[in-house]
Amino acid sequence: MTTAEPGSPAGEFDLGALLAERGAERYELHTRHLNHQLPRMLHTIGFDKVYERAEGAYFWDTDGNDYLDMLAGFGVMGLGRHHPVVRRALHDVLDAQLADLTRFDCPPLPGLLAERLLTHSPHLDRVFFANSGTEAVETALKFARYATGKPRVLYCAHAFHGLTTGSLSVNGEDGFRDGFAPLLPDTAVPLGDLDALARELKKGDVAALIVEPIQGKGVHATPPGYLRAAQELLRRHKALLIADEVQTGLGRTGDFYAYQHEDGVEPDLVCVAKALSGGYVPVGATIGKEWIFKKVYSSIDRVLVHSASFGGNAQAMAAGLAVLSVMENEQIVANARATGDQLRSRLAALVDKYELLADVRGRGLMIGIEFGKPKSLKLRSRWTMLQAARKGLFAQMVVVPLLQRHRILTQVSGDHLEVIKLIPPLVVGESEVDRFMDAFTAVMDDAHSGSGLMWDFGKTLVKQAVANR
Template sequence: MTTEFDLGALLAERGAERYELHGRYLNHQLPRMLHTIGFDRVYDRGEGAYFWDADRNDYLDMLAGFGVMGLGRHHPVVRKALHDVLDAQLADLTRFDCQPLPGLLAEKLLAHSPHLDRVFFGNSGTEAVETALKFARYATGRPRVLYCDHAFHGLTTGSLSVNGESGFRDGFAPLLPDTPVPLGDLDALAAELAVGDVAALIVEPIQGKGVHEAPPGYLRAAQELLHRHKALLVVDEVQTGLGRTGDFYAYQHEDGVEPDLVCVAKALSGGYVPVGATLGKDWIFKKVYSSMDRVLVHSASFGSNAQAMAAGLAVLAVMENEQIVANARLTGDLLQSRLAALRDKYELLADVRGRGLMIGIEFGRPRSLKLRSRWTMLQAARKGLFAQMVVVPLLQRHRILTQVSGDHLEVIKLIPPLIIGEAEVDRFVDAFTAVMDEAHSGGGLMWDFGKTLVKQAVANR
């Protein structure tokens, strides 16, 4: 007897209940938050760098699912690879054989970091970080891991231990032995290493929270310092890797940097299937998997599954054939230069920074008295409200999806699909200019919305 399941019919019948279902059965604060800021839209379809609502209005995606959609939505090559692997009916996940796809994907990934030798495949960025933490501690025999202030490496207990934002950590202690150090501060790093119990430093070459890049020369100097003290350099490329910053990995912008462990995820599967990977040196893997008795000492039930591996192989093929990394570099330079040119025009625009298609737009205290009083009101209620005031009209009036770069930050982060071009740059810059014009006029709907945010912020204290 064949069991029938009609997904299309189910969505047609129940799809309109999406916000009610989420509020009842999942995180009830998400629909509440989306409704408050006017983001409670209903998107019917997505393709490339755009999605559409029921009225066929198009929306430009400058968020890429927090960086997951590196190739945009539903890239035909990745989609075909997934159809092909399902049609192949492989004997997947027997757990007592060696399938070809994981080895092939590992080979392709390692070709982009030839100083590394082996790969562990998990299911997410936080799992990739957890793997790196475990491997570093075991390989060195030391318990403590250093991380940078304002870092974000995931939200499971191990990765939370190296999360630099207190709002994520509060209430979840005790965590792993850890110590924060300022990004770029070699003296602070040396002082911690001198204690003799440090297994590794984990660092994002460009921090996702606020889009802050490691200072020139820092990664190489930190690597030399770590190795002198027999500790490891772990680089988190979950968001910055796979072309995001205009090189395959962000650490490759600095000569001589060869991390001991590298974490990747997000864009590796083209947004279709959860996948994460931890790349490392041969001696580290051989120490962890030191005997046949330890063959499963670190594993993942769905790790190396055929769908994820096929998607990863397709993504890397597309990146090479369509010159995705070069496009991210060229389009990112164009977008950043266009935005930087606006700094002299708008006193609320404090900085534009980043690499490739990872760009931070920071707002700051204006000079004029009228704007300064409004800015002070927002800051007194909650830092980050002005950035939210920019994000909202970008969506509501210009149909462009962006995000505030972190809690209490006056920074918008742009991490669009790496396939965007000059047309998308024009659309974003035109929309951003219109929003800035309104903000600097000192009145209008934008500041009215700011008052709503202030009331909401005060009510939540």
């Protein structure tokens, strides 16, 4: 039973007291009431930490140790945690006691945020606000199919666009799709393969191609010229280009949108979410051309044909406006470009030094570090052992000591991938680059020594992988 703060009415909800009393039960609560495999997984790899607070690009545990965040909540925390401008905007909008979500008025905040978003994609005209990236994708799929009158949506192999039924239909990873069929009519084409795209378009039933300018799974960018050539093919066949910028948008790659790295690319629909609210409030947006929106909302009778109960809510809109203001005033996009170039070039310089390091790629502060089969016999035998148990274990072996020994949070970039993805908050700078480089070099040195705690942990992962087969 929680108690109220001194001087507060008896029985009043007290969040601080509740967390003080029950916060230590966090892992037990998840085991009993939520996804029970999550705490099990975190315990297995030693990620079952207790973080007490966070600010900017750092967490702190109960002992006061700081942890560098190179994950940004899967890209949600573009400005880091608890940016003061975004916090103030949320306090202000709550204090304003606005008549929010009446559903039968036109509040100013959604219109103002739409106006600001559209300045970054001047070839587009209108915005639909939802609550997440997957909802933004669902909107784009529905709009594309309705506007073109065609049923089929193309996507690229290994793509990730969300996990609801529609977005799952354009998800290129079988592990997410297994057991959830039947899905929407869809077809995967290899990333960058224009001939495969042309063959599918000739069938005449394709509504759109949805594509991540840089795929989150494995951090693979579309080849130079691909987006523009694909756009021309799609237009020829009266199909649409949908750019999924949920992770790559809002400055992540060193331009406001990743498709803007290629001249002449003007998607018909663009999906954004994640960093748009600074990580505070769920939000998503589908930005599109005038004719598409006017076809979907073609009459007064169709005014609510596609809507979202919480879409455009005042808290999300205020946060979004604050985020865009910060991005402009603090030159966030320029920092992502400069810091990302610095980090990527320093990592790329290590490829010739470490035989287990195969490639470094990406744009801005979206960087993939890929590991590969070594040449030396001693390391090759260990690598082969890991691969036989489960592909992706070596990358996990790197991620774990980065956290446990160097207090840096990273992630493996996808199931069965030997790739680490770095997507830190866009506010990181030279000191964070130095800290990561020192830690990563130390982990690589340990891995190439052929002994030590890292390979001992590898044996633990092998046993776990075999047990889960």
